[in-house]
Each structure stands twice: as C-alpha cells, then as structure tokens.
Amino acid sequence: MQNLKKIGLKATTPRLKILELFQNSTQRHLSADDVYRSLMIENQDIGLATVYRVLAQFEQAGILSRNYFAGNDAGGVSGGGGGRAVYELADAQHHDHLVCLDCGKVEEFFDADIEAKQHAIAKTKGFALADHALSLYAHCTKKNCPSKHVAA
Amino acid sequence: MQNLKKIGLKATTPRLKILELFQNSTQRHLSADDVYRSLMIENQDIGLATVYRVLAQFEQAGILSRNYFAGNDAGGVSGGGGGRAVYELADAQHHDHLVCLDCGKVEEFFDADIEAKQHAIAKTKGFALADHALSLYAHCTKKNCPSKHVAA
DNA sequence: GTATATGCAAAACTTTTGCATCCTT
DNA sequence: AAGGATGCAAAAGTTTTGCATATAC
Numbered sequence: 001m002q003n004l005k006k007i008g009l010k011a012t013t014p015r016l017k018i019l020e021l022f023q024n025s026t027q028r029h030l031s032a033d034d035v036y037r038s039l040m041i042e043n044q045d046i047g048l049a050t051v052y053r054v055l056a057q058f059e060q061a062g063i064l065s066r067n068y069f070a071g072n073d074a075g076g077v078s079g080g081g082g083g084r085a086v087y088e089l090a091d092a093q094h095h096d097h098l099v100c101l102d103c104g105k106v107e108e109f110f111d112a113d114i115e116a117k118q119h120a121i122a123k124t125k126g127f128a129l130a131d132h133a134l135s136l137y138a139h140c141t142k143k144n145c146p147s148k149h150v151a152a
Numbered sequence: 153m154q155n156l157k158k159i160g161l162k163a164t165t166p167r168l169k170i171l172e173l174f175q176n177s178t179q180r181h182l183s184a185d186d187v188y189r190s191l192m193i194e195n196q197d198i199g200l201a202t203v204y205r206v207l208a209q210f211e212q213a214g215i216l217s218r219n220y221f222a223g224n225d226a227g228g229v230s231g232g233g234g235g236r237a238v239y240e241l242a243d244a245q246h247h248d249h250l251v252c253l254d255c256g257k258v259e260e261f262f263d264a265d266i267e268a269k270q271h272a273i274a275k276t277k278g279f280a281l282a283d284h285a286l287s288l289y290a291h292c293t294k295k296n297c298p299s300k301h302v303a304a
Numbered sequence: 305g306t307a308t309a310t311g312c313a314a315a316a317c318t319t320t321t322g323c324a325t326c327c328t329t
Numbered sequence: 330a331a332g333g334a335t336g337c338a339a340a341a342g343t344t345t346t347g348c349a350t351a352t353a354c
C-alpha cells in the first residue's frame with residue numbers, strides 16, 4: 001500500500017488486489033488472463049484492460065517482471081497471437097527459466113558463468129548488454145512430474 | 153525445387169518464391185509480414201494465409217527456424233499481439249541471437265560453454281533438455297550502428 | 305474539487321481456419 | 330482426373346486505446 005504511493009501510483013482496489021494476488025498465489029508465473037480470472041473468482045469486478053494497465057505499470061516500476069515462454073504448449077496456448085506474456089514478482093534475484101514441455105511447470109535457475117559469458121559475448125561484438133531472455137524447454141525425467149500421473 | 157518434393161511438398165509458386173526470398177534476401181530474419189510484403193513488391197499475388205502456412209511447413213521440414221524476439225521494439229513492434237515470430241534459414245549451425253535495441257539489427261553467436269551449461273542445468277534438475285531460446289538485448293557502442301546515423 | 309483510474313467496448317495485431325477454386329502431378 | 334494448395338474472408342487470441350464515469354487524495 002505504501003509501496004504503491006512510493007512509486008507514484010494511487011492505492012486503488014485493482015492495484016492492491018493484483019499485488020496481493022502475486023504475493024499470495026501458489027503459482028508464481030501468471031498471465032494477464034490468469035490474473036483476471038483469479039480476480040473474477042474472488043468476485044472482484046476488475047476489467048481485463050485494467051489488469052493489463054496495472055501489470056504494465058508494475059513492470060515499469062520494477063515490482064513485476066515479464067517473460068514470454070514461446071515453445072510452451074502445455075499451459076494452454078492455442079489460438080491466435082503467438083504467445084502470451086507471463087508476469088512474476090520481481091522480488092528475488094535475477095534468474096532464467098526452465099519450462100517443462102510436458103506439464104508446463106516452470107523452474108527457475110541462475111548460473112553465474114552463463115551470465116558472465118553473455119556479457120563477454122556482447123562486449124566482444126561491440127554492444128553493452130542491457131537485458132536477456134533465456135528459457136530452457138525440457139522433458140521431465142522424474143516420476144513425480146504431474147504429467148506422469150495422467151493417463152494419456 | 154527438388155528439395156520440396158523430397159519433403160513431400162508440391163513445388164508450387166508460393167513455396168518456390170518464399171524459399172527463394174530467404175536465400176536471396178539481405179535480411180536473414182524475416183517475419184511473416186516481411187515475407188508477405190516482399191512478395192507484394194515483386195508483384196507476386198500470394199495471400200498472407202499462404203505465407204503463414206508455407207512458413208509453418210518449412211519450419212516443420214527443418215528448412216527454416218522460428219524465433220521470438222520479445223524485448224525488441226526498434227523493428228516496429230507496436231500494436232496488439234505481444235510479439236511476432238521471425239524466421240531464418242536453418243542452413244547454418246545452431247546459434248543464439250543478439251538484438252540491437254537501437255536499430256533492431258540481429259547478430260548471431262554460438263557459445264559452447266553456454267550450451268554445455270544449459271544441458272548440465274537441465275540434467276541437474278531432472279530434465280532432458282529439448283530446446284532453448286537465448287536472446288541478448290543490447291545497445292551498440294560502435295559508431296557504425298545504423299541508429300547512430302539518424303538524427304533523433 | 306481535481307486529476308487519475310477504471311470499465312466497457314471497440315480497435316489493433318498476429319496467427320489460424322473454413323471453404324470454394326485452382327494447380328501440380 | 331484427383332488431391333493437395335491457394336486465396337479470401339472470417340475467426341480466434343492477446344494486448345491496447347478511447348471515452349465517459351467513478352475514485353483517491
């Protein structure tokens with residue numbers, strides 16, 4: 001609540017509820033539609049457009065970070081527009097993602113060597129690295145993967 | 153032309169022209185719309201839907217590979233649907249991409265250490281790596297960057 | 305009281321699909 | 330001749346925007 005004012009945003013119900021959702025949800029990575037639907041379930045009458053606006057503001061404020069998981073189909077990516085964005089709380093340190101191709105679960109990892117190499121590569125090519133996106137797409141080899149429990 | 157039959161596709165004008173476009177274009181990375189527009193300029197009356205279909209077929213056949221450059225805005229990403237896909241000839245070895253945030257230019261690189269690390273990370277977490285996407289977003293520090301020549 | 309936010313609906317985009325027609329084999 | 334391929338238009342999805350109304354400070 002005070003957080004919001006600090007970044008120049010009024011403490012409105014939509015913003016409070018969305019922030020709360022990210023802090024309390026068991027799912028760390030949420031799409032705009034996930035957020036919208038969760039709010040609907042809580043009987044919060046918040047428009048989808050507002051969700052997008054708040055998400056964008058939070059990202060710009062550094063509260064959330066946005067990712068695109070392109071190769072993912074397990075999560076329910078079907079129709080039209082390429083792939084949707086998912087947001088996560090930007091509380092922890094920087095990390096990259098490993099997405100399970102079978103169940104859609106997302107794991108996070110950080111590797112200092114890879115990070116360092118990325119900077120070195122950019123520098124060598126005459127660039128100053130500003131950002132990067134690294135996603136691994138993989139199949140789970142453990143029996144406890146959710147997809148293993150479903151009769152296909 | 154023989155190539156197409158080999159993969160079970162009829163040698164039609166759209167497919168020939170699109171393949172030719174990728175082989176002759178100075179731009180290595182093309183979106184569906186780029187392809188469509190280039191064909192229009194050549195007075196080839198090929199529908200956008202066909203472009204998408206052919207691109208998908210070529211990707212499945214291993215002739216092209218698809219990438220998503222999310223953080224990129226310089227290339228003209230504006231409106232609705234998140235981000236568009238770009239295709240490139242899958243002739244060279246596997247590589248990742250470095251995208252200039254100023255002019256949108258795309259450079260390619262390959263780093264064996266990063267590749268190895270990715271596999272190791274997936275394995276450690278109990279996954280078998282199937283695919284990955286790594287894109288670096290950076291600012292050009294050279295004076296010969298196209299964006300440096302434009303009065304902002 | 306005023307500026308900012310919200311909600312709704314419509315628009316902007318990318319990608320996919322249905323269907324009649326056309327072209328390759 | 331036959332079946333796959335194309336084109337057009339419409340649909341499906343995600344994200345953005347315009348505008349009148351409601352809300353926070």
